Amino acid sequence: MTVDKSKKKINFEKILTTELVNHLEIVFQPIYSLSKKKNVAYEILSRFCKEELKTLSTLEIIEILEKIEQIHILDFLILEKSKKYLNKKDLKICINLSPKTIVREDFLEKFNFSKNELKNLEIEITERGELNYTELMYKFLKLKELGIKVVMDDFPIGGSNLENLLKTYINTVKIDRGLIKYLSSDKGKIIYKSIVRFLKELGSEITAEGVETIEELEFIRSIDVDLVQGYYIGKPIGEEEFIKL
Template sequence: METSTPRRTIKAGEIIFAEDDAPTTAFLIESGRVCISTIQHGEIRVLGELGPGALLGEMAVIDSAPRSATASALSDCVLTPIDRDQFAERLAAADPVVRALLMSQLTRYRSALATLTGDVEGEQSTSAQDDTHAFDKIRLESELRAALQSDELEVRLMPIQNIASSTIAGYEALIRWQHPQRGQVSPNEFIRLAEETSLIVPVGNYVLARVCDMLVELRKRGHSPLPFIALNVSARQLEDPDLVDRMLTHLRDRDLPPDRLEIEITESLVFNQALIGNLLDRCHAAGMQVALDDFGTGFSNLGPLLTLDFDRIKLDQGFTRALDQPRGLALVRAIVAMSNALGCEMIVEGVETVEQLEALKALGCDYAQGWLVGKPVSLQAVLDAG
């Protein structure tokens, strides 16, 4: 009988578990050797041997299937039991794609073993509705790679208004994907997918090149002063040591001033202060500006602002919606005072009403962004607006 004691000692020749037993426990072999066998046409067939460091019986535990083979000790063994709940917790927390791939491999193993033993009725399919989302992610990832190669992604520009002069000072670059079959894919969906993989780096390079080309086109059309364009940088991109050099190369190749390209770093990433500090130093040395994005979204910690010299702070739209409340107004006034004391300009997101814009103007905010100022539009729309 299987137990969950800290360690088990098994004598040579003893059965650890038998075919068709319930899969309550897996084992880590600390010492000794174990024989895995099954019955084929009434005869014992050895499937393999396992030694120290190998897992034993984990597949049945993972997919909750009866034991498909018998494990017996070839020599005296010491085993560390692993309860099925330990596997279940880790499997539930795993990436759904990884989980689906693992279950797919288990299904193939079960099928191959059933064919070997002649137990066709024992075949199981673990690819059920729970795997649909995972396989859809795999499919979407492949389609995103293809979209990058075929230039299907669109970069739109959301205007940022200088509140004092009521002019458009710059834009935030936002990527959009019009899928030929799915239609408009939510940026939250495909950007999150890209961030889970190495795809976020080529996506970031794609946006960078388009933004620089847009600045060139705006300059050709006589936009003076040339507006800045801000682009968001993910955690994976920040870890790329060549990020700033790549940006500067794009700018130099087009004879663009560095201060027309702005980097936005979301507030949740600033806790790696050494990494962000190095980036800020390199950007400032090159003449580029860096904004702290989504300030006040739940990760707020004033500590990083003691050492990280951001050029702008972007206030989350939640504060904008609270401007009609005394506490909300007081908080925004305090944040404006803080940004002024730090020498930072402030951009307020989510401005949707004239009343909000007037309140921000009275508080001395520098910039406004939101649907009142303008929705994300194509470069052509910006050019046509003159």
């Protein structure tokens, strides 16, 4: 039984590394500007299309890749896939990258894009585990010099906190979708509004994630949030449908 499990693990890790490109699909979820009243960006999300990986969630696969120190393979694949969508005027493409990928020595070498492509690229990070902030800050500064905006995702639940926000060159923040469900209570609304006010005072651009109802959208609109993302705005769509747009 142990041998079988070991073989299964080896095969699984092989899929996640040498064969990952054959298992990966990307989808696009819109990000809506409340002031411009239109979609101004699309976030690229990973989907795994082969049977071997369908038993696991995307988050579980990402966690496995980080554990076996192979998350950069997925990140660099998505970065490469994003390139052909970065030449559209006034349309931003957001991709999620692991801090482990960003601190790699070869990270900046992957951005052999044109100036126009770089200005349409946004990078989101979610903090997980021990981070080398000195190296991260250096990379963020270099990305800023290239014209790329860095977004802190899942604030304040995904490991993000005030100290980490102040340490880095980040001025755009996504509020974790987990907080939206508490808007049904007065206390939840007070907490959400306080987070938005706090981030605004820091000069942050704010995206509300996980908006799924008109009531949530109207509340978010009333408290000066900049951008909205969630199923009420639009569900993720495949590449073919995105190209038609």
